[in-house]
Amino acid sequence: MNASVAHVWSLRRTIAVAAASLALSGCNRGILDPVGPIAAQEKQILINSTAIMLAIIIPTMIATVAFAWWFRRGNTKATYRPDWEYSGAIEMVVWAIPALTIMLLGGITWISSHDLDPGRPLKSDKPPLNVEVVSLDWKWLFIYPDQGIATVNQLVVPAGTPVSFKLTSATVWNSFFVPQMGTMIYTMPRMTTQLNLQADKTGEFQGLSSHFSGDGFPGMQFKVQSLPADQFAMWAQGAHGQGGALDTASYAELSKPSSYVKPITYGAVAPGLFDAIVNDKVPQLHLPQAAPPAKNNSAVPAGG
């Protein structure tokens, strides 16, 4: 009967080893495979904090099994202390261990929350690329105001250059997330959020929405392409003037509900489109019965 305790221990050990080896095999993905400074720092904090806590938790887990096993009723070698229920020394230690751990992690939290605040511009000698992001039902619109172009479900960035995002949503909340680049941020209608990221490596990365937004949500995947700076410039210039223009009419068309949308590139963008979207000044057709937003500017009655 008490062999089951030993089973608990050996089973847990087996699971831990298997999990570790499986996990390590995936260390080249997602947030564990950062391509830029933000994601790299976040990964480091994740690993450091986990290690600090495991240093406390693993001995605790071992002690749990060890104490239960040693002090099992059948073990005559263990000393039975039926009235022992308090020890000041032990109390001090058991309060101190979590407290000190939390103090350490708290310090890490304070510093890193400020250093890695999404709105904080990245230190760089290069000027940032500005990208305006709009989450629609159910795709992502990326506007490059300085390049005068826009894309859907495809984000192209120059490697080694900070990207400064301004984000909003046309309909409901979403969350802009490129795991390998780091920090995600909510997109909310009538509001803007800010995000600063950078891809140091070139390549193609996966992007998604990480806040459920309705029936088309799983189709909100997008690709991020990080190109060497000169190739990015070539791409931006090449796109300019090609394909359709993103103006009020084509935006309204785009806003119709659709999912799993293949990448689109717009060679021209109506100026101020992003701000107009934030202020709800652009008609949208995201709902079948959508009416233009009603503005009630009736004369205000005097207090009475």
Added chain:
Amino acid sequence: MTAGTEAPTLGLTHQASEDTGLGHRGPQSKSIVVPYGFWLFVLSDMVLFSALFASYASLVHATDGGPTTSQLFDRKLVAVETMALLISSFVCGLAMITAKRKNMVWTQVWLVMTGLLGLVFLGIELHEFSTMIAEGAGPQRSAFLSSFFTLVGCHGAHVTAGLLWLGTMMAQIWNKGFQEHIMRRLLCFSVFWHALDIIWVAIFTIVYLIGTLP
């Protein structure tokens, strides 16, 4: 029933010196327990209003281009409403006094007055609401107005429920007299009624007074 090696004895054996604090005498009587529980319920209601106040504070400036606080509120009317409610609370207190003395006629008189003054309060409030709605400043106009109507309206709904309760209490007292459990309920009602007063003070301060500051 003692610990240790003393001979067991009957009944309650606690000496005053053994008092280790609250609860040593066993379960409290109903006349303590019922009002205590009701106070806890009133506390939960206060939390409810706190959440409504928090919503109001967040949304008070979200007027969407529509009417604002200073354009809408009439301090004079609010003053009359407030007096009605305050006096009704006072009169409710008088009803508690006469009820303790088991004076049926005066208790019913003061309770009727409590109810009438409550109705005056509600009447003025409904008038205010309907005027605002007629002027296009209804709760659907803006987030600010939604939160105003909800906060003040929730208080009004509590007053309404209180009046229904009051009517029931008056009937019960008339029918059954001043029995212990009826008195307990009357006490709970008066606690409720006074609590609504306290919330109203917060409302007219935060909503009406601060909202109409120059």
Added chain:
Amino acid sequence: MFGRLTWDAIPFHEPIPLITSLVVLLAAGAIGIWVWRKGYAPYLWHEYITSTDHKKIGIMYIVMALVMLVRGWADAIMMRAQQSLAIGASQGYLPPEHYNQIFSAHGTIMIFFVAMPFVIGFMNFVVPLQLGVRDVAFPTLNNVSFWLNASGALLINLSLFIGEFSRAGWLGFPPLSEKAFSPGVGVDYYLVALQISGVGTVLTGVNFVTTILKIRAPGMSYLRMPVFCWTALASNLLVIAAFPVLTVVLAELMLDRYLGFHFFTNDGGGNSMLYMNLIWVWGHPEVYILVLPAFGIYSEVAATFSGKPLFGYRSMVFATLAICLISFMVWLHHFFTMGAGGDINAVFGIASMIIGIPTGVKIYNWLFTMYGGRVRFNVPVYWLIGFMLTFVIGGLTGVLLAIPPVDFVVHNSLFLVAHFHQVIIGGVVFALMAGYTYWFPKAFGFTLDERIGKWIFWCWFIGFHLAFMPLYVLGFWGATRRMQHIPDATWAPWLNVAFVGAAIIGVGIALTVVQLLYSIKTRDQRMDVTGDPWDGRTLEWLTLSPPPHYNFAVLPDVHGEEAYWTRKQTAIKQDQLIDEPDYQPIEMPVNTPTGVIVAFFAALCGFAIIWYIWWLAILGLIGAFAIFVWYAWRDEHEHIIPVEEVRHNARERRRIRMEHLHNLSQSV
């Protein structure tokens, strides 16, 4: 006439809800007919449905929780199956409209109609017994609370075959949950059901705080209460402080949806961030409402089965109250990614970690309770050890999530999903299973079969780890939650392991049913003759199993901590029981149909509101008010149990106790 209710509401064209509804209706009908034919209906009406006895009400809560657990698990296995199938080109078998209802129902049911009733059920059954008193402060209100909760559960289940359920998640964030983006009845079902059951829960909070603070056996000062009662107190204080906020925020969403208000809408100045704040101001204390009594259960189990008192009692009390207080100061950690800035994020992150300190202290105190003990490996101890190994990892991942920059990359991912299931299953569910085994004999007079009990444990322990460990990995790989379709085929093996894990948990749940039926059938082999099958330390073990309606013939006199243990040891040492006390007749509250009738009208009103049948809603409200007035008019509140009956029962108990005095522990 019937608002927006039409025949289209019945899912004739959707096989899964249709077949499920038919099966449920047939099963419910069959059980109903069986109960009727066997003549159990009057028994059920008098002994349970109209009962004001905290023990019966507790049992009803737990029965409801276990039934809803089956539905919650069914939702889970459907989600796991979908995620295993819908990879690459395949869209699986659940289109988004259905998948999204299923995950919303899964969360709503598990939190509100499994975990909450299960925890409340235990508090109901155990607290008055442990306090050495006859019932809670407001027994009729207790009955009403249960039935209001049941009304909520009924409405949620009705949504399966009349209409649809919400597709906005278990918390219904706007603007998605607003009328514009969720025009159907689903969100309305969600809102109305939770509002009705929420009223019941607040009343429970008031009831239990009053009971614990004002109604205890003579001599039981605060620091002589069992730790489970302290955790029940903290949990119910949180209920009183948090649930009204839920009432407000859901009401505001209802006003938006029903009357066109603009609290959280995209237009009119609405602010959806306000919802996020208010809902989590409730939502975080909610999880502590669940976990604190769970910790209390572990404290009882650890002490009893180690054969020594709980280590560091005062520390545990302090830690409980600290958790209670701090749980109100951490809510923003649920939306670090909303962009509040470094200062605010850091403050809430640190506050969230600080809660880990008293929690860690509790783990160590349980550890040292076992140290120096004689640990008996009954089923509850399996759950205790399983919890101590599982929960600490959940705590680790929780502290990780409390670091904003880490949260920035794992928020809303499967890592998060794994974390909260780890703490809820490892923390709350394991405790509920331990408590179920521990207190079952007190409720029914015989213990559950131990062998099957251990199988159930292993199914949950292994099943849980298989179901959720892969999710941590997937979270690191960028997998977010609530995905009806999986974009990356390399995730498949991990999701398949998770599916197997969920299936094994299902076996565990099935075995729970098997264990119950088998234990009933073979109960003669495991009768709890003395009422103290585990060599217990708290007052509930003083009574026979099951206790009489009034619990104790005479309220026990309490002189120290562990009142029952001291009394038992004294009796064993002196080889005699305490002197026979002077018996008195006992007044107990009468049964009442008020609860079930009020709940009926509440459900009727709720259903009417959901479907816009305004005349019916008003009728429901009038009905509820009328029954309240009818109840208030009754003159008989109590009935008297004659002294002969009290004396007879008490003498029977004393006789049995004397006979088995030196053999009070019947455990293996």
